[in-house]
Amino acid sequence: MSYTRLQQTPFKVDSSSSWIAPEEKVLQVSSGSVIFGQAQMLTYELFVAGGDFAWPLVYRTDAVGGYRLELWVPAGQEPQADSAVINASVGNRIPAEVEVFAYANNIETVLYALEERARKTFPGVRDFSLSLESDPEGDKLKYVRVTVTLDADEKSVLSALSAFDDWLLEVLPDEKLLLVSVGVDFAADAAK
């Protein structure tokens, strides 16, 4: 299958859009332009679901040696401005190039590792999600937010959070250390 580049650059998606990985993990993102800070080619593909089609997203090397997440669509199926994928994906946000951490050369590995570690570390885990978040007080700063919803007491959560931090301190280099944030949500039905 041949692909043609979507003319709208950079591609924008809003925070409610879902990018669905082959293993059906849903990753919510707030920008379609993601720069990875290491110079190794990523071959992992994500697929964005929109309308009746699923278009592959591929990582490409950009001019400065990072990686840009681009939307490519099958030849002859380039969506019009008001097509389903645009409606589903384009929000009002100003697209920003987002630097995401990369301590491994495969984003799937990174996300798996985060989830696996979070599930092992935190007590009473009910749910787990990953998202790209904007810092409301940071110019274009964005970060990966790991949100763990759980039912546990504050003391054990603080202890688990310290343990999770210890792991992050071990695996993330300085320049990536603050690009992963951890949000702990207490389960609503346990909010007593």
Place this chain on the structure above:
Amino acid sequence: MQPSEFLYVAQQLLVDTEAGLRTSISRSYYSQFLALRDKLIAKGYSEPTDNQSVHAALRKELVSRGYRSVARKLDNLRVKRVDADYNLTKMIIRKDANMAYGLALEIEGLARKL
């Protein structure tokens, strides 16, 4: 006025009204953000004067000086504070405020070694 006074207020606000809990979380955060900022300023740190976030800049400075664990904990507290201050549709409960207060105490302990 010392930043630690905010931590005292945070403790006083650990009551069962959501606005109080949100304010407590915010005070817990600022008690540590300001204390750490002042400590680093005394060691030669300058806050950014451009559009850069002073919060992000402080965390970055902590990392660059080797205080990685403190930076992580401050970030954990920041996440709670952002939810408390900006995300009004999210339910904030006492556990959240207790957790934020606990994080502030942890940071305060670590900050003594700075």
